[in-house]
Amino acid sequence: MYDPTVARLTYRALLGRRRALILSALPVLLIVISVIVRGLVGTDDQTAADLLGGLAIATMVPIIGVIAGTGAIGPEIDDGSVVYLLSKPVKRPTIIFTKLIVAIAVTMVFSAGPTLIAGFILNGNGQQIAVAYTVAALVASIAYAALFLLLGTVSRHAVVFGLVYALVWEALFGSLVSGARTLSVQQWSLAVAHEVTGGSMVTSDVGLPTATVLLVVVTVLATWYAGQKLRSLTLAGEE
Amino acid sequence: MAVEHPAAAPPGDQTRIHNIGYRNYDGPRLGRSYATRSLYSQSLRGSYGLGRSVKSKVLPMLLFAVMCVPAAIMVAVAVATQANDLPVDYTRYAIIMQAVISLYVASQAPQSVSRDLRFKTVPLYFSRPIETADYVRAKYAALASAMFIITAAPLVVLYVGALLAKLDFADQTKGFAQGLVSVALLSVLFAGIGLVIASVTPRRGFGIAAVIAVLTISYGSVSTLQAIAESQGTTDAIAWIGLFSPITLIDGVQSAFLGATAASPGGVGPGNGEGVVYVLVALGLIAACYGLLMRRYRKAGL
Numbered sequence: 001m002y003d004p005t006v007a008r009l010t011y012r013a014l015l016g017r018r019r020a021l022i023l024s025a026l027p028v029l030l031i032v033i034s035v036i037v038r039g040l041v042g043t044d045d046q047t048a049a050d051l052l053g054g055l056a057i058a059t060m061v062p063i064i065g066v067i068a069g070t071g072a073i074g075p076e077i078d079d080g081s082v083v084y085l086l087s088k089p090v091k092r093p094t095i096i097f098t099k100l101i102v103a104i105a106v107t108m109v110f111s112a113g114p115t116l117i118a119g120f121i122l123n124g125n126g127q128q129i130a131v132a133y134t135v136a137a138l139v140a141s142i143a144y145a146a147l148f149l150l151l152g153t154v155s156r157h158a159v160v161f162g163l164v165y166a167l168v169w170e171a172l173f174g175s176l177v178s179g180a181r182t183l184s185v186q187q188w189s190l191a192v193a194h195e196v197t198g199g200s201m202v203t204s205d206v207g208l209p210t211a212t213v214l215l216v217v218v219t220v221l222a223t224w225y226a227g228q229k230l231r232s233l234t235l236a237g238e239e
Numbered sequence: 240m241a242v243e244h245p246a247a248a249p250p251g252d253q254t255r256i257h258n259i260g261y262r263n264y265d266g267p268r269l270g271r272s273y274a275t276r277s278l279y280s281q282s283l284r285g286s287y288g289l290g291r292s293v294k295s296k297v298l299p300m301l302l303f304a305v306m307c308v309p310a311a312i313m314v315a316v317a318v319a320t321q322a323n324d325l326p327v328d329y330t331r332y333a334i335i336m337q338a339v340i341s342l343y344v345a346s347q348a349p350q351s352v353s354r355d356l357r358f359k360t361v362p363l364y365f366s367r368p369i370e371t372a373d374y375v376r377a378k379y380a381a382l383a384s385a386m387f388i389i390t391a392a393p394l395v396v397l398y399v400g401a402l403l404a405k406l407d408f409a410d411q412t413k414g415f416a417q418g419l420v421s422v423a424l425l426s427v428l429f430a431g432i433g434l435v436i437a438s439v440t441p442r443r444g445f446g447i448a449a450v451i452a453v454l455t456i457s458y459g460s461v462s463t464l465q466a467i468a469e470s471q472g473t474t475d476a477i478a479w480i481g482l483f484s485p486i487t488l489i490d491g492v493q494s495a496f497l498g499a500t501a502a503s504p505g506g507v508g509p510g511n512g513e514g515v516v517y518v519l520v521a522l523g524l525i526a527a528c529y530g531l532l533m534r535r536y537r538k539a540g541l
Contacts, residue, residue: 159444
């Protein structure tokens with residue numbers, strides 16, 4: 001199910017040349033802001049929770065998820081070079097699975113790692129806040145990567161639709177319509193984080209059973225369907 | 240009409256150039272400004288998917304609708320309830336809808352420049368009589384105009400609705416004019432930032448993600464820092480922090496000079512002195528974007 005060559009190529013596509021530098025700009029910014037806040041405020045649990053919840057989980061993880069998830073397959077389909085990959089004797093679900101693993105790994109490294117560091121800078125993991133949000137980032141990375149990888153195989157405008165989901169659905173509708181929060185990767189991951197650490201600082205609108213089931217279902221279904229899409233991929237010309 | 244070319248080759252010499260009747264163009268040459276205007280109108284139409292495939296019309300039109308529908312609903316409510324005022328100020332509308340505006344500029348800026356880079360059509364443009372400055376100006380003006388259309392249209396809806404609801408004419412006109420100035424500044428600023436980022440990458444998807452990341456992350460960090468500054472009671476800092484993201488920059492300019500209430504936490508806006516700094520930073524950013532674009536396209540080889 002895991003093909004090292006495909007993985008190597010995907011890593012190069014995602015992190016090659018200057019892309020790793022650009023991708024690490026976001027985590028660096030998060031850490032810089034944490035340092036500034038720590039300097040201004042000192043250790044404050046509520047501030048730490050607000051910053052990690054508002055900036056890291058709500059904004060940074062989805063954006064990195066979109067870049068890594070769609071970037072793992074989108075550009076190849078876009079410029080047509082995916083046919084060279086598809087013409088090799090590698091099963092297409094294997095290609096998807098490998099690319100998913102890579103996308104998850106990249107998202108985790110660039111989102112969960114900085115979240116943990118920022119959490120320790122902000123309040124030294126008081127009330128388990130740093131660990132809780134790191135768990136949330138890890139869980140969210142898996143679901144986002146699977147979801148956006150599927151989008152990358154379905155649409156040429158995957159990045160836009162991914163961002164519409166992350167910014168308009170989760171952030172805008174999520175804050176206006178509480179029902180929208182039930183269908184939000186962010187809330188599912190927060191539910192898991194809440195359960196893992198048992199703290200009161202990390203809360204979610206979704207219960208743990210619902211969240212876990214939905215997370216697993218979304219990840220598995222998205223991966224399976226992306227494999228199916230790739231089996232019957234037709235390359236459209238540039239519009 | 241092919242010009243008869245006398246076969247003047249000396250006898251015995253078998254080499255000759257056959258004239259197959261190609262003719263020089265001797266119609267009117269419309270020149271540099273015409274080419275620039277064409278590029279402008281094509282780019283502007285392209286920003287709404289006009290003249291392109293149906294698929295590429297979907298997103299801009301959808302975002303345009305999303306921008307206008309809330310305005311229409313607000314107007315309907317104001318008319319139905321005989322309200323004395325619109326539920327939102329003209330200047331506030333763009334701030335509320337900033338996610339949609341960001342998505343629009345993020346999706347259309349790469350559409351405008353990245354594809355030219357990717358399919359290497361930029362040298363073809365420069366083989367026409369246009370210069371680097373013409374290309375940059377045409378693209379910049381086209382995206383700024385497209386942004387202005389999408390941000391000003393809901394204001395027009397609000398204004399017409401306000402007049403239909405028989406609200407105070409002078410008051411509404413003043414607010415509408417202030418709103419238009421504010422969205423004009425916003426359009427030029429956002430278009431510049433979007434184009435500079437998009438012109439770096441030939442990958443459309445990566446360009447979109449980069450533009451949206453710059454816009455939302457800067458807003459996210461600035462508003463987080465402002466909220467912290469407010470809870471710490473250091474309200475002086477709020478206005479200065481606002482300088483660091485495009486949308487709070489616009490918000491600061493309009494709350495200092497265009498009669499808007501600041502959207503920042505605690506409603507603390509910059510005063511007149513700080514407002515001047517805001518305007519200078521906004522204009523400086525626009526000039527910097529233009530300069531960076533000129534630098535980017537200086538080499539036609541790319």
